[in-house]
Amino acid sequence: MMQEELNGIKIKVTPPGPEAKKIIELNDKYLARSTQSLPVVGKLGKGVYVEDVDGNVYLDFASGISVTNLGHLDPYVTQKVEEQLHKLWHFPGTDFYTEMQVLAAKSLIEVTPGKFNKKVFFTNSGTESVEAAIKIAKSYTHRERFIGFIGAFHGRTQGSLSFTASKPIHHKGFFPSMPGVEHVPFPNPYRNPFNIDGYEEPDELVNRVIDYIETYLLKTYVPPEDVAGILAEPIQGEGGYIVPPMNFFKELRKLADKYHIPLLIDEVQSGFGRTGKFFASEHFGVEPDVITLAKSIASGIPMGAAVMKEEMNFSENGLHSNTFGGNLIASAACVATIDEMKKLNAVENAAKQGAYMKKRLVELQNKYNEIGDVRGLGLMLAIDFVKDRRTKEPNSKLRNDVINNAFKNGLILLSTGSSAIRIIPPLIITQEQVDEGIEVLDKAIKMSK
Incomplete structure (x- = not known):
């Protein structure tokens, strides 16, 4: 698959696929333990999407831990x-x-x-x-x-x-x-x-x-x-x-x-x-x-x-x-x-899409009692999962299940704190791509409950 074709989530094989499993096995053999959280093996990147070695295409709501703010392989850079x-x-x-x-x-x-x-x-x-x-x-x-x-x-x-x-x-x-x-x-x-x-x-x-x-x-x-x-x-x-x-x-x-x-x-x-x-x-x-x-x-x-x-x-x-x-x-x-x-007016887009993203996350909060808090500024956002909204007791298991189920459906997310998911897509994200990610996140929460 050519990089310019990375324009939407495509799951060809349930991740991690066979090629990903081979590399993960070699990784475990040769590399020291670190903080690996998801079994995704990146191969190509373009904009807000990443393709793995099995041909699956993911929407990247992690931005390489807030690194690829201009998306993957910005042409000018x-x-x-x-x-x-x-x-x-x-x-x-x-x-x-x-x-x-x-x-x-x-x-x-x-x-x-x-x-x-x-x-x-x-x-x-x-x-x-x-x-x-x-x-x-x-x-x-x-x-x-x-x-x-x-x-x-x-x-x-x-x-x-x-x-x-x-x-x-x-x-x-x-x-x-x-x-x-x-x-x-x-x-x-x-x-x-x-x-x-x-x-x-x-x-x-x-x-x-x-x-x-x-x-x-x-x-x-x-x-x-x-x-x-x-x-x-x-x-x-x-x-x-x-x-x-x-x-x-x-x-x-x-x-x-x-x-x-x-x-x-x-x-x-x-x-x-x-x-x-x-x-x-x-x-x-x-x-x-x-x-x-x-x-x-x-x-x-x-x-x-x-x-x-x-x-x-x-x-x-x-x-x-x-x-x-x-x-x-x-x-x-x-x-x-x-x-x-x-x-690219990336900062302005972060403010604009961040406000829209936060609105969509609040909609999920209103839909699911398990989301205790939505917080953040711009495209540095988080949703916090709780066992009870009144006590605010963290629900780390549900948070982890949501991240894993989102991954299986083509969305890359990262945890933060005891029970929150950080939402940090590239700053060049469009409203349509925000909606694409929210749809997967909604599905993942429903699957995890």
Whole structure:
């Protein structure tokens, strides 16, 4: 099947088919265990669709974990990557100089929040970007402690792992990680960390979190003059796609400024148009001191970055470096991705189709009592399955069954949190493709009950 023919769900053989099973068997033989969740073996991709090795075509509502925001094999990005392939693959930008890396940094500086001067440090992944942010904050403040949030996910390497607090498995057997990180409650409007009965005014919820940080942390046992940074996701990703009240980050910024603590915002999953704005932090009216990026930054070419205020730049050469950060092929893909997002009005489409998608998901919520919550911004959405709407007890089994049944019918989904499914299709999705996905999701829920 040619890639241009990938224009709708087609299930030829119940997945995983015979060819997929062969590769999965070899995968289990040769590769270390990781986080495999669905037995789909990708072969070709085009736009919002992926074909597997058995000829099944799936609608991709996972976007490679929010990586292929422009869809698979965007023609313009592909062209620019191919052009760079014929020029130079690798010339380390941390030791030498390349124009393409400069252009990528300039493109990021122009689209990230904040009109102040900035600097960019390139990495290869999200966790590396967080590791860089940790060192940037320590180097700038000459402090060593941090504040993170319960439910957060920032990566799995030892520094970023110290902030990650979404699942115990991430920490199992890896103690100790980097010391000095204190975790505080995140303002979750659905499963309120302060009120088990559930309802509480958003402003009061925010006030409780801010008061917890100031009263029970900074005035009790963590001297604020020792805190190098506060690290947070604008929308918690692995923790369940939790959207805080809209005034939370403004209040958090006030607290951070009061004690001269840098605010570090992790946009690895929520950035690059995913929420209907170029960066999710724009919804909350906050300009980060450091912003961490990866995933969709180069449309699937491995790349990450930490963008910082200019005054937070490393004070001397050699304090931090790497070999592949700002790789020429990745930099070309980054510049092309940003240009193409603007040309295609991808951010605007994410807002438009996200609103329509949310409406359709609310319709499913009204149809099925097992859906306790629909939440998210733009095309960063989630539905949360519960055993009882009143108690909000998570129903992870039903959630998992829905994902598996959707897969068998041609829809790729990913879990998040204890009982939610994330809905993160490419930003170029059409209303007809949204409806196609909702139809499969509806069928999967009905099959799973």
